[in-house]
Amino acid sequence: MEKYEIFCKTLKNLHQGAKLQEPYTIIEQTGIAKLLDLCFQQSGKVMKDLLKRHGKIDPKTHSLPEIFNIAYQNGMIQDIDSWLKLLEIRDDFMHTSYLDSDEKILFMIRQLNATYLPLFDTLKTELEDHWLLI
Numbered sequence: 001m002e003k004y005e006i007f008c009k010t011l012k013n014l015h016q017g018a019k020l021q022e023p024y025t026i027i028e029q030t031g032i033a034k035l036l037d038l039c040f041q042q043s044g045k046v047m048k049d050l051l052k053r054h055g056k057i058d059p060k061t062h063s064l065p066e067i068f069n070i071a072y073q074n075g076m077i078q079d080i081d082s083w084l085k086l087l088e089i090r091d092d093f094m095h096t097s098y099l100d101s102d103e104k105i106l107f108m109i110r111q112l113n114a115t116y117l118p119l120f121d122t123l124k125t126e127l128e129d130h131w132l133l134i
Contacts, residue, residue, distance in 0.1 A: 017112075
């Protein structure tokens, strides 16, 4: 399953970025933020793909909030509020320049170990335990 493998690879790389410590160089800071964005994108893609495979979602569904709601209703994710908050933060961040938003980048990075990695790790475990069986 290609989408799952890509998600796992981006998550592994994000874990590597999470091991870095402040103060970050601009390259580290930008790289970690981009890895977080990539992992988020891939998590949405793998959720949608598996929900489609299991007949839980209309193939025309494109909205991440809809995908998260359906994933939550079907037990794929447990903390929908955190997923929606990550979407909000990510969208806000993506509408600013990497170079002009040091505080936003640092906020995201500082939340990485406590909030975002556990979301992605829990999703990976749930997928492995219940959704990849087909």
